[in-house]
Amino acid sequence: MTDLPASWKLHPEHFWLRNIHREKSVDFDASIGLWNVSGYEDATRILNDHETFSSNTSRLVELDAGENPYSDGNLMQMDPPRHTSLRRLVSSAFSTKTVRALEPRVEKLAHDLLDAVDGPEMELVSDLAYPLPVIVIAELLGVPATDRDLFKGWVDKMLESSGQFSLVDRQEEQAQEFREQLDAIRPLYDYLNDHIAQRRRKPSEDLLSQLVLAEVDGEKLTDNQIVNFANIVLFAGHLTSTMLLGNTVLCLDVVPGLAEHVRADRGLLTPAMEESLRFFSPFSLAYRATTSDVELGGVAIPKDSMVRVWIAAANRDPHQFANPDEFELLRNTASHIAFGRGVHFCIGALLARLEGQVTLNILLDRFPKLATLPDKPPTFSHSAEICGVQSLPLRVR
Numbered sequence: 001m002t003d004l005p006a007s008w009k010l011h012p013e014h015f016w017l018r019n020i021h022r023e024k025s026v027d028f029d030a031s032i033g034l035w036n037v038s039g040y041e042d043a044t045r046i047l048n049d050h051e052t053f054s055s056n057t058s059r060l061v062e063l064d065a066g067e068n069p070y071s072d073g074n075l076m077q078m079d080p081p082r083h084t085s086l087r088r089l090v091s092s093a094f095s096t097k098t099v100r101a102l103e104p105r106v107e108k109l110a111h112d113l114l115d116a117v118d119g120p121e122m123e124l125v126s127d128l129a130y131p132l133p134v135i136v137i138a139e140l141l142g143v144p145a146t147d148r149d150l151f152k153g154w155v156d157k158m159l160e161s162s163g164q165f166s167l168v169d170r171q172e173e174q175a176q177e178f179r180e181q182l183d184a185i186r187p188l189y190d191y192l193n194d195h196i197a198q199r200r201r202k203p204s205e206d207l208l209s210q211l212v213l214a215e216v217d218g219e220k221l222t223d224n225q226i227v228n229f230a231n232i233v234l235f236a237g238h239l240t241s242t243m244l245l246g247n248t249v250l251c252l253d254v255v256p257g258l259a260e261h262v263r264a265d266r267g268l269l270t271p272a273m274e275e276s277l278r279f280f281s282p283f284s285l286a287y288r289a290t291t292s293d294v295e296l297g298g299v300a301i302p303k304d305s306m307v308r309v310w311i312a313a314a315n316r317d318p319h320q321f322a323n324p325d326e327f328e329l330l331r332n333t334a335s336h337i338a339f340g341r342g343v344h345f346c347i348g349a350l351l352a353r354l355e356g357q358v359t360l361n362i363l364l365d366r367f368p369k370l371a372t373l374p375d376k377p378p379t380f381s382h383s384a385e386i387c388g389v390q391s392l393p394l395r396v397r
Contacts (some may be wrong), residue, residue, distance in 0.1 A: 005254070007377040013384040014284065016313040019325050025317075026297035033167030035307045040321075040337075042297045043314035046288055046307060047341035050079050053288035053307060055344060060167065060289050060306050073225030075232050080343055085216045087347065090233060093140055093207050099350045102136065106355055109135055110362045117396060121373065124392040125246055128363070133241035133355055137234055137348075142206025143195055154188040155235060157181060159383040167306055192227045207233070240339075241352040243282035243381075243388030244273065245359060250389055251276045253372045255327045263364055271329055273356050277315075277338035279327050284312035284387040286340070311337055312387050367396040 003019075004010070010017050016038075025039025037043055046053045056077050071077055075086060092098060109132050117127055130152065135145040158181070195208055203209040211226045221229070252259045252272065262268045288307045293300065301307065315336050316324035339346035346352070363370065372378065376393035 005377065008380065010380055011382065011384055011387075014312070014387060016310070016316045017387075021316070021318065021324075022313070024297070024299075026299045026301075028299075031166070031168065033306065035301055035305055036310065037296065037307055038310040038313035038317070039297060040314040040317035040319060040335075043309050043311060044337060044341055045296070046309050047286070047337065047344070050343050052291055052294050054079050054291050055083070055288060057287045057289045057306060060304060071228065073221065073228035075229065076236075076344070082216075083343060086229065087343075089211060089214050089216070090207060090229075091347065093210075094347050094351055096350060099354055102351070103354060103358060105139075106132070106136065106358045107362065110359045114362065114366055120395060120397040122394050122396050124249055124394055125242065125389060126391070128359065129242045129245035129249075129392075130238070132245075132359060133238040133352075134234075136241075136351070136355065137237035140207050140237075141230060141234060142199070142204055142208045143192075143234075147191075150191070151188075151234065151238075154185050155239065157184040158235065159381065159386060188231065189227050192230050193223060196223050196226050196230075236346070237348050237351075239386075240282055240346060240348060241355045243280075243386065244277065244352050244356045246389035246392050247280040247282065247387075248273050248276040248356060248360060249363070249370075249394070250372070250378060250392060251279065251327055253370070253394075255329075258327070258329060259364075259370070261329060263368070266361060266364075268329060269357060269360055269364075270353075271331075271333070273353065273360070274333040274336065275327055275329060275331055278321065278331075278333050278336040279315075280387050281312035281315050281336075281338040282388050283338070283340075283385065285310050285385055286344075311340070367394075369395065369397060371395045 004017060015022075022036075022038045025042050026035065026037050028035050037046060056079060058071055058077055073086070075083060078086065110128070113128050113131055122128070131148055134148045134151055138145040138148065138151070196212060199206075199209045199212045203213060208226070208230060211221060211229060214221060252262060258272065262272050286309045288309060290301055290303055290305045290307060292303050294303075295301070315321070315338060318324050320335065321331070339349040339352075371394065373393045373395055378392045379390045381388050381390050
């Protein structure tokens with residue numbers, strides 16, 4: 001699967017999907033003021049070293065403090081020890097015991113959603129890959145899963161961007177774009193605030209109630225912190241699974257012989273999912289801010305620099321993975337970093353894997369003739385930060 005179909009309209013910054021590997025693992029893009037890191041060794045070093053490479057990147061962006069009310073409580077912008085304390089609040093919801101207990105619910109949801117497929121075709125993302133994980137995460141949080149169409153609209157707004165991020169000459173333009181995005185997703189925060197107010201009056205057995213009642217370092221969380229916290233859980237909690245399901249089904253179809261092997265031996269489904277995570281890494285990049293001068297890949301990077309870690313490119317580094325642009329079913333993928341590394345390792349990784357394993361098995365059982373449609377190619381996310389199918393039309397009968 002070295003050559004991707006010409007009909008696929010991929011994001012222009014997803015250079016690794018076009019078999020283009022940077023000569024340098026670390027390089028500075030003066031036009032936008034960011035350091036790009038694409039090598040596996042350097043990427044894993046950054047993700048594992050939160051003291052030198054901080055997740056609090058907002059401090060490098062020229063926005064007034066009052067312009068971003070949605071950062072307080074955002075786990076993705078935090079470092080230990082605060083990050084550790086807040087993450088611990090939701091860890092039980094994603095523990096091995098809790099996730100395994102969700103398997104019957106995932107099975108029922110998969111069957112219910114596939115029962116609704118009418119006709120010889122389906123669109124995988126809208127019919128299955130999006131609604132299933134968002135229902136699961138909504139039920140965990142304690143918000144109505146029937147509002148999933150609202151969630152999708154808000155998440156799509158969060159992923160919108162009119163141009164490339166820059167720290168050089170687009171500060172005011174980007175600040176305006178940021179404010180417009182905040183205005184667009186404000187209904188999501190109002191929605192979550194309403195549910196938090198309900199839990200303060202009458203707690204229930206759900207994650208929102210757990211956050212309302214929780215204390216961190218002897219203090220209750222504010223409504224604003226809970227909203228931002230819940231937003232990240234809702235956003236990342238379903239998006240990872242959606243892309244894992246869509247990307248794996250795409251690989252099963254376009255990699256010669258892969259579907260037949262997996263259908264014949266379901267023990268190969270897990271290796272297929274893990275290789276698809278490496279091959280099409282859902283979250284393609286991450287940002288970090290240096291807290292001191294540091295040398296990386298033989299290059300000196302100054303303090304207070306923005307570093308863009310290309311996770312998807314690192315997962316195709318030929319120094320770490322032989323023949324990285326080939327999908328190899330029996331490859332040892334234990335070292336891939338699709339779910340990140342270090343303190344920010346994806347807390348929902350176990351749930352995403354369970355949803356993928358259960359749902360893909362059911363999909364293969366129910367539709368033995370599952371295949372893509374030549375006249376209806378897949379579409380892909382318009383965001384540089386996401387590497388995943390946005391729509392995937394399939395023949396099912």
